[in-house]
Amino acid sequence: MVQTHLKKRVEIVLEAPALRRLIDRLDAAAVTGYTVVPVLAGRGHEGSWRGEGLAGDAGRMVMVVCITDPAKVDAVLETAYAVVSRQIGIVTVSDVQVIRAEHF
Amino acid sequence: MVQTHLKKRVEIVLEAPALRRLIDRLDAAAVTGYTVVPVLAGRGHEGSWRGEGLAGDAGRMVMVVCITDPAKVDAVLETAYAVVSRQIGIVTVSDVQVIRAEHF
Amino acid sequence: MVQTHLKKRVEIVLEAPALRRLIDRLDAAAVTGYTVVPVLAGRGHEGSWRGEGLAGDAGRMVMVVCITDPAKVDAVLETAYAVVSRQIGIVTVSDVQVIRAEHF
Amino acid sequence: MSFLDLAAQNLVSPMVLFFALGLAAALARSDLAVPEAVAKTLALYLMLAIGFKGGAEVAASGLSARMGAVTLAGVALSFLIPVLGYAYLRAASRLPAADAAAVSAHYGSISIVTFVAATETVRGQGLGFEGYLVAVAALMETPAILSALYLARRSGDVPAGEGMGALLREVGLNASVVMLVGSFLIGWATGPKGLAMIAPFIIDPFRGVLCLFLLDMGLVAGRGMREGARHLKPPVLAFGLGMPLVSAALATLAIWPMGLSVGGAALFITLAASASYIAVPAAMRLALPQARPAIYLTLSLGVTFPFNLALGIPLYLALAARVGT
């Protein structure tokens, strides 16, 4: 059986204009990496939205996935939350297993 | 350590023409929100597909992510399943932790 | 309460040029399906990248999600890892619940 | 001009060749592809352009009494063709009711790109056509869906599913109908003056954009063939090639007395003979989800569209030369 290691998967949905700000903070927080996924539409407390047809960034969301070590997850969460709490967005965390522990 | 709360992450992959139907049902099912993510290609029991080059919605999929309270997850699953079981698509559920419990 | 069954969710972030190779292997590995999600940008050990403006596939990533049976997950991981270990990318695994056990 | 000359000429037109290029590339598993966002936009562009031009033409030529009759004939054919198609498929193939109904809905409805390609062939022969045929095209999109649903439900083995009302709204307001009708009305309202304003966008580059879109359709059709071929049993395949001819024959008879121009007749026949692959498939996923897209998409896009593009259109033009005035 493949030997795996426990990591944390932080998933952030954030309004697009604040993405760079979040990423700069994540870089500062020394995460080993992240992945930005596009989002087409959504609904939340701030109401529903769709990206179609928008020429600008306001009113659009993106999703950022960050795999991190359990030891660092609090730092990542605080970083993420510092940005998200002022903006439109959400943060979730879940457990994941990885093969190359040292990679994250 | 950051205090988090258990929620459920429902992930639905559904053929694009049925998306509005699903979303209307989710709204009715009083979920606090959802996020729609684009999908490029895939394979399933109905065979494999690619979105590239398609001018229409038929034959394309989208992914819907819905974070919900464990107490509501059954209602959400039944709603989602009522749509997905008639269409091309799948539903999965997993545990996630969130910071703002009241947000979901 | 809705009856669900435990499956594994394998999430792979892989550089785009190697996608077809991965998919051919997954097909060979007899997974019941997969979903390919676009990726906008990211950062990892190989540095940071953005898809915007790229006319070619090199330097772009995609995300592949594969829901599989716990009994098959090792085979899937080995397949995925055989490709990813030679390329730029990562692999993670997590637990998910599904309604239609036989579907995966 | 004889059918053979027309066909020969047509087969070496850039449009057909770019479609063939796409087809070949897809069958050879090349990674050539047109991004989805662009494919969608090319389709919008073609509908905007063809709709606007049709409307402007009507503004110039005015409404003719004939228009009503032609529209009626078109709508009637859209209702009727699925009935014939369904009857054949149930009799000749072992397709379940839902599949048979879904497939035949595509043939009652129309393919706007086939229509557009035909307008180019018509123009290529120095012929004109009645602008209101664009409106007729839009009106022929939906009736076929209704008769197909009726047939499917009558068959008994198809659950009632969603309310008809919701479905009708979704179908009636689908992007292609709105774009086509809307542009037609705007073209009508602004007339030749409006057309002159945007001609460098919707007329001059039109053919080239069409080539790019046909390249894309070839790529998608080729992919569909690779994926879906195994789903097409001989009787179904035969349907994909034969039904357009039957529809064309019916359309020819229907408009014979109406004195359409040769170009207009060719386009009307093309509408009847063409099979939808954008609006109807999406509608079928909602209305008849148990019908298999692998069958109707492959048949409409992988079999009938190439046939119409390569041979059908010249044939319909040759037919029109007999009945048009």
Added chain:
Amino acid sequence: MSFLDLAAQNLVSPMVLFFALGLAAALARSDLAVPEAVAKTLALYLMLAIGFKGGAEVAASGLSARMGAVTLAGVALSFLIPVLGYAYLRAASRLPAADAAAVSAHYGSISIVTFVAATETVRGQGLGFEGYLVAVAALMETPAILSALYLARRSGDVPAGEGMGALLREVGLNASVVMLVGSFLIGWATGPKGLAMIAPFIIDPFRGVLCLFLLDMGLVAGRGMREGARHLKPPVLAFGLGMPLVSAALATLAIWPMGLSVGGAALFITLAASASYIAVPAAMRLALPQARPAIYLTLSLGVTFPFNLALGIPLYLALAARVGT
């Protein structure tokens, strides 16, 4: 030409009608939509084209002493308008400071598409305009953001948030400013010769592309109305219709002595009367995240933009006919 004639003519232009089509389609919940990647690119195209043409015009006509004065007037208005807007909103509506500041920032800044649409109306009347107004447009984008932030922070109920420096860089280098200024400079550097080289791309199809973009804006505006209408209380709604008129009046007075051409005056007034919906909303999400986009986006795109497009522009042209030379 009288305002009424201009308005009547304007209302049946393809541009306005395509916007109306989009609006209607969105309100009817049609699934018609322009992909995001294409909407972004259409905006880039319009800025590239208008910027380049403006620069080439300046290269041809040379710099006039007047240019400095007009630029100053524009920048001053961009600073001033938010102050008036903020005062009104705080007095007349119960909007919190952050919302009032964010909304008024949009009205001090400019909408490049409104500007572009106005250039077409101006051309439609056979009038020309000073090319440097494109540069003025670019320079008017940001000052409004600064005064709005100043107002918001002075109000006390808005936390200081990020450093002003970072924000200024982000705003000053936002895509539309860079695209507009960059293309203007390139047009200036390459002049009429450069323009001739790319005219078939940026001039001939320009109007048609604008129609497609306005269709898209109609779709987005309609969606915004459906979503956001409930957020707009009467006094705020009144602001969306009244503020453009106030700004237009100020702009008219400001440039009266400057002897701009009639076309140029119309464009300058339009700049003052238009409200941003691309650059400023994004900036507000960073600078005043507590302000609600549902309010400022709906007001700017759903109320003020349609008003300017349909009635404002003809009105501003009529005004310009009085003060222009």
Added chain:
Amino acid sequence: MSFLDLAAQNLVSPMVLFFALGLAAALARSDLAVPEAVAKTLALYLMLAIGFKGGAEVAASGLSARMGAVTLAGVALSFLIPVLGYAYLRAASRLPAADAAAVSAHYGSISIVTFVAATETVRGQGLGFEGYLVAVAALMETPAILSALYLARRSGDVPAGEGMGALLREVGLNASVVMLVGSFLIGWATGPKGLAMIAPFIIDPFRGVLCLFLLDMGLVAGRGMREGARHLKPPVLAFGLGMPLVSAALATLAIWPMGLSVGGAALFITLAASASYIAVPAAMRLALPQARPAIYLTLSLGVTFPFNLALGIPLYLALAARVGT
């Protein structure tokens, strides 16, 4: 015309200036960006247009005996250049075998946009060129990959990896080759008549679209410089500027006896001097995954492409003036 005049003229062409704008915007971290779907489509458009025009030109001028010789020379250079590049890189820099091989593969292959930009410079001088050079360009894309792989494997420190066959199929059928060759054949088949049909799409707006694409390439190149600069040690940097000159010299000698037109010679030299940044990088990720894209992408797109665009092309044209007829 002397090199200096050509260079001076070239540096103030809209194409070069839009590239510079993109470069500057990216280095200043502006958020200006062209969506990926559009960038891909612009590349397809350029290949469709240049391929079709080349084919139509061949249809008009017919095949010349010379064509075979020129093609052979091109393919030979594509095989040879990586050998020289690899030898230099292994000797002068401390790059591992895989990196050295991957980098040199890019320089043996070609950059179609550099070629396209050169055709505009050639046209700008009122010169024509042999249409079949488009086919030569397509044929020069892949040989370099083969010799680079041979070199890498011979070096021993590179595992065999995937089967060569699969790789060859993937490379031979990659989008740019298919698009270029396919459009060339269609242009050839339909000739000037076909060209006339789609000229308003592929000729008139061509230059403008090229400007937009060069803006995008500037943005990507600038981003690459910011990211990748630190990976480029001086000897590697020198390679990015020197190798094009060496290749240009070889190409000049190779075609001297062949009596190409001046324009044709300039394009042939440009092909040899240009470095791939679309097809080869993707192939290298599959064939030599251990080679670092940060090195070869940054070098090809961030160093060699700007150099060729700004100075190389005028230089190659000046060279061609000596050897062309």
